[in-house]
Amino acid sequence: MATVRRAAPFVIYVALFAALAFQPDLRRFVVVNLAIQLGLFVVGACLPAYRTGFMSYVDVAWPWGLAALGVQILVFGDPGSPAVLATAGIYLLMGLRMGVWAMRFMVLTRLPVELPRYRYQRRRWERDGFRNEKVSLQVEIMVQCGANVSVLAIPAALVVADTSGSLGPVGIAAIVLWALSWGFETTADRQKARFVKLGRRDGSHLTCDVGLWQFSRHPNYFGQWMQWNCLIALSLSWLTHRWPEGHLASGLLTAFGLAWISWTMYHTLIYYTGAVPAEHFSLRKRPDYRTYQRTTNRFFPGPRRAGQPDLFNRAPRDRAVSDSP
Known part of the structure; x- marks a missing residue:
């Protein structure tokens, strides 16, 4: 049962990614975003976690992944569209607000210990019988990567493909x-x-x-x-x-x-x-x-x-x- 719960988010992510990629006008955006998010998470979280044993580095990769979505909206969308500018601004502000803090706290000053919320994850892994911590670290990091690739990218993909450019009431x-x-x-x-x-x-x-x-x-x-x-x-x-x-x-x-x-x-x-x-x-x-x-x-x-x-x-x-x- 614990293995099924762990696999369930990935099943949903794959289904949502496929639904977006199946639509021709969204395909290029979601494929490029897949490559960008994988690069950010591998470099910013997977490798540091493998080296240090700290899952906390995902707090660097995840918000910068949101900021990357904002940049992609500006690149792929109509730069004169109020909807594109507003949505890109939202992603950028949400991502940079958390991302700058994470870089300062966990990279520039070197994180001394694992953040409490990720120490708590160890308790869950132990409860669910997952004994290989290195594997669990990578799986949990990729859960958050999968969110940026699929579900959290849906508003970005939709505004890039929208041709009206209007916001409405x-x-x-x-x-x-x-x-x-x-x-x-x-x-x-x-x-x-x-x-x-x-x-x-x-x-x-x-x-x-x-x-x-x-x-x-x-x-x-x-x-x-x-x-x-x-x-x-x-x-x-x-x-x-x-x-x-x-x-x-x-x-x-x-x-x-x-x-x-x-x-x-x-x-x-x-x-x-x-x-x-x-x-x-x-x-x-x-x-x-x-x-x-x-x-x-x-x-x-x-x-x-x-x-x-x-x-x-x-x-x-x-x-x-x-x-x-």
Whole structure:
């Protein structure tokens, strides 16, 4: 059963890639993207992981793969199309935001230890009976490579092939909501970074529950998930424009792929590399984290439940973080 679960994403990736490649006007883009993503992941993640035993290098390859999709949109698409420019900008901003941080933290300063979320993966491999860690490292890295090759490339492929170039009311609304979601994620990360910095200064190890972190235990993950949902909404008009032109099976698989972006990113941000692994270690390091779990939603922002602290009488250190931009 564990082997089937491990193989399932690759089966879906192959089906989605085939659905895109079967459509003549998408074929060149998806084949070139396949070559680029394989090169990025082999050089940026597979080889470093083989040499060091750290899976964390996939955090370099994956976002730079998104940025590469943005560049390909500009190369293959109509440079005068508002839809092309908007979609390329979204991929570039999402990829570069994470990619620059990963390069600075894991390459330029040399990653000292495996990131916690990938240490947690070892527990899963042990539970599922996968004993060969070198093989597991490469398989897990290629799971993320396969996403960039297939499902996460669908909006990029659709906008490159779209001939209308228009955004329409839904597209404009999707871009505005994406910008708000990007700002939401960025603000959450900045609040957390300032909280951690001030905590190191005064020697405390408290849970960050200020600013956006009052309403969700992972507001940055929620903001990232919403960005992908906005990209899906932006892509719907391009899918409907081309629906009569394509084969029914390819069209249905492409539509399924767009919907699956939302599910797979939600699953990733909660269970795979997101909330669940992070909270496993937070419970060990921070004595107040269990209370935080009881009073604060895990993912979707919302009001605190019974037992919440008085946010107006927090220490000055916490108020400073909460008031940060």
